[in-house]
Amino acid sequence: MAKPVIMSVDDDPQVLTAIERDLRQHYKNDYRVLKAGSAQEALDAARQLKQRGTPVALFLVDQRMPEMTGTKLLAEMRELHPDSRKVLLTAYADSEVAIEGINEIGLDHYLMKPWDPPDQKLYPVLDDLLSEWKNRVHLPYDGIRIAGARFSPQSHAVREFLSRNLVPYQWIDIDEDPSMRELVAAFPGGLARLPVVLFPDGSYLSAPSNLTLAEKVGLHTRPKSPFYDVAVIGAGPAGLANTVYAATEGMRVVLIEQNAPGGQAGSSSRIENYLGFPNGISGADLAQRASAQARRFGAELLTAQEVVGIRREDPYRILQLADGSEISAYAVVITTGMAVRRLERPGIEPLMGYGVYYGPALSEAVTYRGQDVCIVGGANSAGQGALFFSRYARRVTIIIRAPALSPSMSHYLVERINATENIHVVSRVDVAAVRGNGHLEQIVLRELETAQERTVDAAAMFICIGTAPHSGIATGLLDCDEKGFICTGPDLPRINGRPRGWTLERDPLLFETNVPGIFAAGDVRSGANRRVASAVGEGSAAIYSIHRYLATV
Numbered sequence: 116m117a118k119p120v121i122m123s124v125d126d127d128p129q130v131l132t133a134i135e136r137d138l139r140q141h142y143k144n145d146y147r148v149l150k151a152g153s154a155q156e157a158l159d160a161a162r163q164l165k166q167r168g169t170p171v172a173l174f175l176v177d178q179r180m181p182e183m184t185g186t187k188l189l190a191e192m193r194e195l196h197p198d199s200r201k202v203l204l205t206a207y208a209d210s211e212v213a214i215e216g217i218n219e220i221g222l223d224h225y226l227m228k229p230w231d232p233p234d235q236k237l238y239p240v241l242d243d244l245l246s247e248w249k250n251r252v253h254l255p256y257d258g259i260r261i262a263g264a265r266f267s268p269q270s271h272a273v274r275e276f277l278s279r280n281l282v283p284y285q286w287i288d289i290d291e292d293p294s295m296r297e298l299v300a301a302f303p304g305g306l307a308r309l310p311v312v313l314f315p316d317g318s319y320l321s322a323p324s325n326l327t328l329a330e331k332v333g334l335h336t337r338p339k340s341p342f343y344d345v346a347v348i349g350a351g352p353a354g355l356a357n358t359v360y361a362a363t364e365g366m367r368v369v370l371i372e373q374n375a376p377g378g379q380a381g382s383s384s385r386i387e388n389y390l391g392f393p394n395g396i397s398g399a400d401l402a403q404r405a406s407a408q409a410r411r412f413g414a415e416l417l418t419a420q421e422v423v424g425i426r427r428e429d430p431y432r433i434l435q436l437a438d439g440s441e442i443s444a445y446a447v448v449i450t451t452g453m454a455v456r457r458l459e460r461p462g463i464e465p466l467m468g469y470g471v472y473y474g475p476a477l478s479e480a481v482t483y484r485g486q487d488v489c490i491v492g493g494a495n496s497a498g499q500g501a502l503f504f505s506r507y508a509r510r511v512t513i514i515i516r517a518p519a520l521s522p523s524m525s526h527y528l529v530e531r532i533n534a535t536e537n538i539h540v541v542s543r544v545d546v547a548a549v550r551g552n553g554h555l556e557q558i559v560l561r562e563l564e565t566a567q568e569r570t571v572d573a574a575a576m577f578i579c580i581g582t583a584p585h586s587g588i589a590t591g592l593l594d595c596d597e598k599g600f601i602c603t604g605p606d607l608p609r610i611n612g613r614p615r616g617w618t619l620e621r622d623p624l625l626f627e628t629n630v631p632g633i634f635a636a637g638d639v640r641s642g643a644n645r646r647v648a649s650a651v652g653e654g655s656a657a658i659y660s661i662h663r664y665l666a667t668v
């Protein structure tokens with residue numbers, strides 16, 4: 116934690132040097148003593164300190180300065196550092212102004228010049244004020260701070276990204292902190308470029324992309340080598356398992372993830388059906404353990420890097436990344452899983468991130484503490500989300516089209532939901548529209564049988580209505596089923612008994628697509644059983660096929 120600051124401000128260089136000397140002599144062990152030769156210099160420094168999160172314990176300001184009076188400057192400082200103690204340096208003739216200041220700006224004290232001897236006239240007063248400040252002030256957080264608005268989609272995305280990459284941060288809602296709002300408004304782009312991520316070294320990023328932020332916080336985003344034996348796309352359970360097994364088999368392997376390790380499982384508050392964890396495990400914990408395991412065996416994990424295309428240049432498979440760079444490998448494994456399905460209803464698009472979210476956005480739970488939230492959908496992800504939010508929200512309403520939660524939701528979740536007092540299920544309804552002025556306020560529900568409409572008040576709505584495959588990178592190159600899932604091995608469609616474009620003597624291996632050396636595993640694969648254990652199993656088992664393929668190149 117950086118030392119708190121004592122700042123003295125005076126336009127007379129001699130007085131300024133003298134006060135700084137006396138302050139340093141007495142306070143240098145516990146405080147950083149700063150000086151400013153003008154009101155503007157002081158304001159700039161105070162803004163910088165606010166940006167860094169460094170507290171100012173005390174301002175000692177001369178009343179008579181040409182560009183701004185001391186009382187006016189202290190009034191501005193009060194906005195930036197409301198908890199600081201404020202002392203005015205006055206000449207005898209200014210004492211009336213100082214007394215007025217006590218009422219108007221909450222001046223804590225005024226000191227007559229000269230203050231000699233400081234042991235009698237300066238330190239006793241300041242010691243008192245500083246010990247009072249210390250007792251009252253809760254010293255601020257010393258790490259990364261995100262200043263944004265609760266209803267800003269980009270603020271939500273940045274928080275989610277850092278949380279899922281296990282980077283600690285402090286969240287500051289600028290609607291509840293006027294001085295931070297003012298500071299953010301003064302950055303280039305102002306309030307239109309939220310959030311602003313503030314770093315302890317005083318630097319900041321406005322509305323950063325995942326890649327920029329990842330690089331700044333030291334996540335690994337660039338490959339160390341241009342070539343690998345295996346390149347795995349997507350760090351969900353399938354990709355992580357595949358990477359661990361490839362690395363333990365001695366292959367040079369890189370895993371490329373567009374967001375953070377964990378995939379869909381990473382957004383699960385508790386996975387209870389994964390072998391070996393009788394009390395369940397959170398998806399984030401599972402992802403962290405798997406990432407550590409993969410790194411331990413020498414695998415490279417890139418985060419915040421999206422693969423946008425795959426090219427075949429035999430014997431190499433070349434991945435194009437969103438930043439324009441490329442990675443080559445002998446074999447590629449696509450474990451890109453699924454993305455949440457969209458709900459097209461009037462009002463949803465403009466309120467995205469303003470109370471409407473796709474998936475159970477766990478990082479938002481605290482935001483909606485004590486409020487009413489709705490979960491749309493009846494699968495396990497909706498059930499887990501409802502149980503998680505019920506610990507924070509006043510009331511959680513699950514909205515489903517079916518007559519009951521079973522059978523789309525696992526029995527153990529249904530039982531737990533039934534036993535949770537603040538979770539309610541509204542069945543046989545559809546979301547007809549959502550309404551809200553700047554953020555979600557109401558959901559319009561339509562009865563499926565009668566088409567009658569009614570509204571429910573809600574501060575947040577989490578849409579968990581299923582998923583669609585993340586298989587865009589396969590378009591034109593790989594065969595997919597009618598829903599877009601990638602076909603592999605014996606499931607590949609055949610023309611005259613052979614997969615499309617297949618020229619080899621042998622048949623495609625298990626998990627191999629219609630392009631030799633490109634494999635698919637986990638949820639993105641046609642016919643997969645969409646569960647964590649299945650994804651892990653497929654990712655691990657695919658290594659056997661990859662081994663056999665690598666023996667041929």
Ligand SMILES: Cc1cc2nc3c(=O)[nH]c(=O)nc-3n(C[C@H](O)[C@H](O)[C@H](O)COP(=O)(O)OP(=O)(O)OC[C@H]3O[C@@H](n4cnc5c(N)ncnc54)[C@H](O)[C@@H]3O)c2cc1C
Nearest residue numbers: 349351352353373378379380422452453496637638646647
């Ligand atoms: C909220 C929730 C709760 C769940 N709970 C359970 C449970 O309790 N038990 C259970 O068995 N199953 C559960 N599931 C299902 C389970 O999480 C999935 O079956 C499993 O995660 C699938 O793993 P995967 O690796 O195939 O894909 P995913 O987990 O979908 O991971 C795919 C990864 O690929 C990345 N990616 C996609 N495209 C690209 C690209 N172009 N470039 C780089 N990266 C890319 C994605 O960002 C993602 O991280 C749950 C799912 C959800 C959403």
